[in-house]
Amino acid sequence: MKATFRQSMAWLHAWSGLVVGWVLFAVFLTGTLSYYRTEISQWMRPELHAGHAVDVPIAAERAVDALHERAPDARAWFMTLPTAETPATRIVWRTGPGAPFSVVLLDPATGTALTARDTRGGDFLYRFHYELHLPLLWGRWIVGGCAMVMLIALLSGIVTHRRIFVDLFTFRPKKAPQRAWLDAHNVTGVLALPFHLMITYTGLVTLMLLYMPWGVDAAYRGDRERYFQDRGQTIAARPPAHAPGTLAPLGPMIREAMRLTGSEATFIAIHNPRDARSTVVVTMDEPEGLAHLHPAVGFDGVTGSSLGTTMPASAATTVHGTLVGLHEAHFAPWPLRVLFFLSGLMGCAMVATGLVLWTVARLPKPNSAARMPLGHRLVHALNIGTVAGLPIAVACYFLANRLLPAEMPVRPEAEVQAFFAGWLLTVLLALFLAPARAWTVALTTAAAGFLAVPIVGGVTTDRHYLASLREGDTVFLAFDTVSFCVAVGFGFAAYALTSRRAAPQRLRKNALRVGIGSRSSI
Amino acid sequence: MAANLAVTTHIRLAVTARIALAVFGGYGLAGLFTAALALALPMGRADAASTATLLSFAVYAAAVLWTFGARRFAIAALGLLLPAVVLGGLVWTLHGGAG
Structure with a gap:
């Protein structure tokens, strides 16, 4: 493709990452939340008391x-x-x-x-992370295709970084924005690289007979029932x-x-x-x-x-079961589960910074009359609609759980509609506002949403923060605390963005000084 | 201007061809590899099929990287075609021989 193998891989990394980044962010975010699927379901059914x-x-x-x-x-x-x-x-x-x-x-x-109250609880987020709420097998095929591209993006990303070890310790937030975004992308990508590779490959393995049935079909001449019988599981x-x-x-x-x-x-x-x-x-x-x-x-x-x-599992079945087990992390006691959760969040951050980097590397020159091309504008809107929109959608889902009347008919569907409504509104907002302004508004909305979750949850039920503290209810305490921390995180991001925008000239000029954009200019 | 346009079209065609080769050629090669290994591995039928399928995504990924990394399209295509022919022959022999 390009002059050298490394250049080809850099091109492949930039474009394959962009094409699937939005879906991957959604999959990573809802998948990461699925590590706490049971706990989310518990929070969403406050009438049930554990213990x-x-x-x-x-x-x-x-x-x-x-x-x-x-x-x-x-x-x-x-x-x-x-x-x-x-x-x-x-x-x-x-x-x-x-x-x-x-x-x-x-x-x-x-x-x-x-x-x-009737709700799908954490199960909706879990199913969404590999089915995208699409009918038949469409979602599974789309997620599988994106996972495969993610594997390619990871491998080509490794080839692209000649200084992979040094990059791990490099973060220059005060440097030019493009450099800082690249550093953030590298740190989140490289630090959790074993997790990213593991989670992508094992994700493909969980649905491997859908994606790659040819081995079983050849060995069993299409009789898949027989294969399952032979495995004895x-x-x-x-x-x-x-x-x-x-x-x-x-x-x-x-x-x-x-x-x-x-x-x-x-x-x-x-x-x-x-x-x-x-x-x-x-x-x-x-x-x-x-x-x-x-x-x-x-x-x-x-x-x-x-x-x-x-039957006791054979070696191959054990390997298969272990790969699926690694993906689901059911075996993990709580400290390890927290680590899986944080690694998953780092995956979200890796995808998000990669998407932002793509647009930052292609900002128009400061003194040129050229306007942002329509395609770049669209990428911007989709970035905001995904990176801020999905957290907003999750907050809407949790809020709908508390605000919709408990006796309402088709309540679970209404909660899911709240999820998609939050998402859609963010995308529309991103399409109509200028990118920088849309980022600020969307991040502030996300912060407000997650701040509202523990407050609304406490006001509408008797299981508020103080009650949880008194009863030693770890699940509710953790849920409300994490939600508050997420709100603070989004609030900080919105604040940092506004204060940076105060000096847009300097920012733009610095953005040009780095030449990485040129390698992906095809 | 016209030359520029021609270059763009040429690049677009080249990129589309590579993507098509990587997606479909790579999948075809990975599928043949999985079928061949499932038939050829000297272990129980279910274990052979599982092992082959578990490895298939690594083969697919390698095939895609090869396709985009090769200097010329012809080399990329040949690199997929040759192993595909060998694996296809293996599948045909083993599958046909068994019944």
Whole structure:
């Protein structure tokens, strides 16, 4: 392409990064928040108080009663069992293939529907980070494509930096803006480089059979079911007998599964629940270790006798499970999880500074009459709409959770609409205001939004900061504190931007002194 | 002016060709590599398929870097085509031989 390999890679890095940067920022931000998916869900259901002891076998029996009543004709019932942190049994069913899933949260002790507000909680952010809220598999393909480009951008970025080690210790905020942005991009990129490479590759691995089915298809001649059977990590449902049958009590099955695997039961699937050949699959919590492999035990639903457990994972399956486990970080105790979270934020910062750098390197010359080309203007608007717009969208999502009436119909959808409304409004704002002004307004809005989250959360519920402090409620304390810190961060960014704009002449002149823009001038 | 325009068009075409080669050629090569390795690795069928698929994205990335790094388009294309032919032959032999 270019004269040298390094120049080709620099060109590739600048352009591939720009093309996917906006999607990647969204994926990184919502993915990073997903490390605290459970905690976010807890905050978004303030009616549920954690810390109560739960009796799992009783909760399962109450859930079966509720499913008998609500979904007698469903072909399969699913339940997520309660834990001390999330004292609710979640039952899920659907009436036919392709029909939407129905979800109800139950009180573990009584089996009655919980009065907690209806919300998708942290699950929306988690699903968004690989599906982008798009129908079918569009989101998964787009995110996969962007992840692949991210891998290329990382690798070509490494080639581009001949001084990768020195760059790690270089930050010159007082220098020309372009130099400072480049330093910030390098520091956030290089400091967490192992994390970035790991998270990108393992992200591709989590959906690898969607993206790269050709190995399995060649070895199994298209019979993917057989591949999953051979891996021995799932227990297949038996075909129905098409004769009525009565489901045996789940309690003994759960206890037997815990005895066989030495792990806690977390999820139960009941296939053909009212058939004479029903299958109950009890899935257990991950055992200690990195790998994301849940042991499971199958039972004959009518007799309650065991149909077998998942097999010990082979070497290749363990490697696969470990890569997925590294991505999800379920194994991480809280200090390590904080580190994953911070690395994820550094990924957001790397993408954001890269996007800003692209525009800073292409600012028009100070004394030329040339105006900013339409394309550059659009990049500016999309940068603001993404880098500030997505945090604003997240703040809107949290605020909608507290402000929408608890009894409102289709409440979860309304919360999601608030997310997209916040995002869309920021993009529109960025299109109509001059770039520098739009940045200030958007960053201030983000700061106000995250400042409002703990305040509105405290005013509309009885779980305000002081109450959390009194009860030692770490989840609510941490959520409100982090939200406040994020607000301060955005406020500082907005302030720094306004004070810099006070001397625009000097800024522009300095921006030109560096010649990096020239290498990406194709 | 006209010369300038011609240069721009030429560069655009060259860039588009590279991108197409990297995206589709690279994916094709990675897919063939995955299929060939899944059939050829001397381990259980599921393990071979998993191992091959886990490695596939590294092959794809390497192919893309090669495509953009090569001096000339013909060299870039040849660099993808040659291994693709070898892997394709391997898949055809192993897949056909098994049944």
